[in-house]
Amino acid sequence: MKKISGMLLFCLLLAGNIAVAQDDPVIQNIVEEAEENSSLEQLAHQLLDSIGPRLVGTPQMNNAHNWAVKKFESWGIPAEKEKWGEWRGWERGITHIDMITPRVQTLEGRQLAWSPSTGKKPVTAEVITLPETVSDSMAFQRWLPNVKGKFVLISMKEPTGRPDYNWEEFATAASFAKMKQERQEQTEAWRNKFRSMGYNSRTLPAALEKAGAVGVVTSNWSDGFGVNKIFAAYTKKVPTLDLALEDYTMLYRLAENGSKPKIRVTAESKELGTVPTFNTIATIKGTELPEEYVILSAHFDSWDGATGATDNGTGTIVMMEAARILKKHYPNPKRTIIVGLWGSEEQGLNGSRAFVEDHPEIVKNVQAVFNQDNGTGRVVNISGNGFLHAYDYLGDWLSKVPDTVASHVETNFPGRPGRGGSDYASFLAAGAPAFNLSALNWSYWNYTWHTNRDTYDKIVFDDVRNNVILTAVLAYMASEDDEKTSREQIKLPNNPRTGEPQTWPEARSPNRKGGMD
Template sequence: MKKLSGLFTLCLLLSAHFSFAQSKDEVIQNIVKEVEQNSKLEELAHQLLDSIGPRLVGTPQMNNAHNWAVKKFESWGIPAEKQKWGEWRGWERGVTHIDMVEPRLQTLEGRQLAWSPSTGKKPVTAEVITLSETVSDSMAFQRWLPQVKGKFVLISMQEPTGRPDYNWEEYATEASFEKMKRERSEQSEAWRDKFSTMGYTSRTLPAALEKAGAVGVITSNWSEGFGVNKVFGAYTKEVPTLDLALEDYGMLYRLAENGSKPKIKVTAQSKELGMVPTFNTIATIKGTELPEEYVVLSAHFDSWDGATGATDNGTGTIVMMEAARILKEYYPNPKRTIIIGLWGSEEQGLNGSRAFVEDHPEIVENIQAVFNQDNGTGRVVRITGNGFLHAYDYLEDWLSKVPDTVADHVQTTFPGRPGRGGSDYASFLAAGAPAFNLTALDWAYWNYTWHTNRDTYDKIVFDDVRNNVILTAVLTYMASEDDEKASREQIKLPINTRTGEQETWPEPRSPNRRGGVE
């Protein structure tokens, strides 16, 4: 009788184990099925990128994005809120229109930079000049400065070619390619020496030109790709700063250099809005068994505004939102609490996530894992243990449940070294939380979409983004369900060969809570 009783107990245990395993597989199967058959990614991307547009910190569009995300989460039954963490210089972009009017008429491709002052109600028409070609020292440059009065001034180097190196490598002779690179290197060095001789940098020169009476500053920050520029912020306070496409910038430069005295007519409208509040969007799926432990889905919500911020970081944003939607549908009562953090002002120094870490130590102390995605539209291909000694034990276990069609793309490195910046996972990592960046395939990200005027909807590869939703949702589910708390034990970092000193774990940094002002 005792043998039968023991056998019966064993059968019950095996049955319970099988039922749990079957239940776990069923959740994962439902996640995959939902992604493959009922994806909302295109809908989310359209609403975020086409309707709301770029999300520069301090702009009405950034606030519109937060409001949209809160409503979207709540429509899925996920409580969400805008959490204020600081304030920023408020600014709203208006119309930019740039025409060359002499020596002939041509509409130019360009835009005012973020936070650029306006031209006012009327367009500004003026001659375009280059910086002095012969500057012997800083005093000579000061003597030259009055010549900028009433002029637009070109302050970027004229690029010798608008063709990327890969195009030269494919078609040029080896000798021609090497000659171009050598001459470009010499030109770049001479340009740097010129700035050093003038006594300015690209950040400080615009203010000096403005003070000397220039009516505007023109840059061209080429991204080493066909027709692509990096687009950042202005350093003038009274006159507009414009960025022109390499082709148009080069034309103006050559005309000015050869004495043709080109003129442009510029409309650059914008509004100063004073200091405005800045937010993170925080959504929460409450845990049932361990509600005071957390799995965090992380992506920065803001972008530069040269384009619509599709791959930096619209794609990371919609991955986290879609993963949350699916988890709420098929895993509505997680063991641990799932937090979705869409951070503000990552582009100016991880400010939103740093503020969250600083303001919520009780959450950071009890984080099971942070999964962050940022760098573009590609499928995730790399995850590193970020210096956590036992990361292999839990991350590989979680990854083992990710479908092979997704997991086979992912290379892992354990224990790895702690990341020190670059995206919001670093804010959590510095505070000791197990935080992991889901690093994506490049898809020419650095040259063509990262911070550029071409970071738009058409660059999204939705099959790869769907891949990332499956990976994120399954990792989140497994991390939430794990019976063990993820270890935070850190590796012993090596001696820095350059300094000879012991390397240390990155330390938390406070955010800039009042940005855009000096």
């Protein structure tokens, strides 16, 4: 068992791969098509600007599936919406939030996913904070009647809206250290208050709603300028809103200083009952080994604070563009090439887990799965994911990738099996050779992952084109390989905490009926 560094692999392969790419007309055509006739910008515009966010259970998610099917079929690739479950149907409408006392200002914010509606008539009420200190849960229960008829701020008032990198650049060392210490102390005090109250951020909204609050207001700051994480509401009858840090902390200061701020909120949304959920599956049928499969994998759904550009619009358009190019320049693959655009990855890999569970005949004959998810950046890392002989085949396929693309990629063979985080893990747990094409992050975790800023303008199309070439060449090589890929797994070491042997990840069933409770 050996670990091969990306640099060593690159040095071993660089001498030959330029010539190989030049000698192989399919690879030449893939590169030329990707660079000179790209449809990435058009795909991104149609998916992100026109269709928008793709929250599971929404009409926009269904619109995206319909669009993808038509797009694949326009390229001569048969495609279908494959139902795998049901979800709570919900549609986001207009959110408008205005402070009307002590002065008038329109605020930046939105209702959270699956938030109850205010209806078309705005709700106007005073904004209050949680009590500054809480001795115990009984004291908090005695305080709870104060929320009746009020909007309640339930997130900590951040001491600064400047990310740490900005402090490091401009603050004195003493000032930066002081800020961090104060923030740490404030955060710990906030956590202790919640422990004393007997609630957490998920259970508190329901308690406030039951006590008569007209709405819950949060600010889930993502440690960047103007950026918040946008997730789900936990109220059943009153709206839950997220406000930008700048506006949230302003309201907080006004409330704690006795100014009694009031806001007027319109949060329109529709409950749509139970709706079907789908994966989009497109297939380029193999000619020699049609019952063996290369799968191009990306999750299609997103959260809906923005348009889901880098999570996972970019992964989606990489797989779609790779399929378009392969169909045009490699129309008769040896093995069948499947593109899987999965639903409800964000709620637990549900779409891909359902596909794995529903299609054991495909999974047992998978040659390789290539998955792309995490952001707009060029792919910079591929792990062998614990397959003992991954270097023998994946290393060979990578050797045919043009050096302008391959030179960015670090590899780790045989690596360790990934245990979650994206849809490759669904296939990996079933024993199929599945590989995540991990990308350079471009400040992904703070600025675009599940945020209100994950929009088209954050896409770096040169990097995405890089990933299209990589994916298409790997798919071509995997399809053409004379050998079936080995599934032999490494022997995992003992868990250092327990001393017990680690085990391969176990396959898990999807949630096929979500959001109903």
